[in-house]
Amino acid sequence: MPNALTLDVRQPGSSTAVLDVQGDITADSEKPLMEAYAEAGSAKAIVLNFSGLEYMNSGGIGLLVTLLVRANRAKQKLLAFGLTEHYRQIFELTRIDEAIEIFGSEDEALQAASK
């Protein structure tokens, strides 16, 4: 059974929002992902925390591309951390890592977000 996606939105700084991913990202995850993005508001940088990601299929990759387009349109930076080695490779294969900067830890991601 798929684990429905939930996202908690944190704002560790005035211009940065962290979206804590928990569960699966599939094509059916559009609503929670876009609602969390909307909750992040006008933050200059959106940091995706994938530590709680349990499963993602190609539909999930498509959703991340759509999220990236929205962030680019709003002139927001999109960063990520907490990816497993496998999903890091998927980001490299699809070359999404050229548009979403990936970091090993939250501290590194937040530091880059503040630049």
Added chain:
Amino acid sequence: MTTQEPTNAENWAKPVDSLHIAHDLPDHAINLNVEGKRVASMTSGFGKMWQKTYRVRLDGARVAPQQVVKVWKEHFPEFWQKGQHFFGPMASISPGDVALINVKTGGVKLSTGILVLYADDVSFSFMTPEGHMFTGMITFSARELEDGVTQAEIVALVRAQDPIYELGMMTMGSGAEDRQWLHVLRSLAAHFGVEGKPTLEKICVDRKRQWKRFGNVRRSAAIRTVFYSVTRPLRRKEKTRASA
């Protein structure tokens, strides 16, 4: 970064630096623009980004989504329009497969290909090489609707890779692509004894063109294919002269 392996790792293609077709091809296949090429970045296209969703309900066919996708993978090229060729592995479609495509789109012959990025029992997805008409991803899937009917679906999240393709898409290319996928869904439905009435929903995800990607045109598979076709008689002449 963590090292925990996900439950669906076998459904994804393994990382590759460049593409390679590992199966035999028929003699008449034109193999250009795939071997040694990189996968096109999902975000590096030039044109407007579109999400096109093609759907067909398989009313009356008592068939599970898994069975639809199994048949779709095994008979994928047979559902294509006449004159459009998909040269994939003989058995089925599996993650990491690289297939050759020879098509005629908008009056232009094109030799290109795809990488099978992902495949499970209810879906499979393709990515394109640099130089292809579009960057992005196309996903083929089936699901059971609330009324119990199985629906087959194609979702293309794409943007034209360079300005020439964008122009082509604005004129004839987009319509040709729509006809192709609607035909595939009708053929798939017919395989299950259903007279399918496929639908198309188009959403413009990004209206902005990425002018910084103008230079993608130098990798255009269309230009390379046209050049290959135009110079073929010369190459034949050379070959004949050399063997004489």
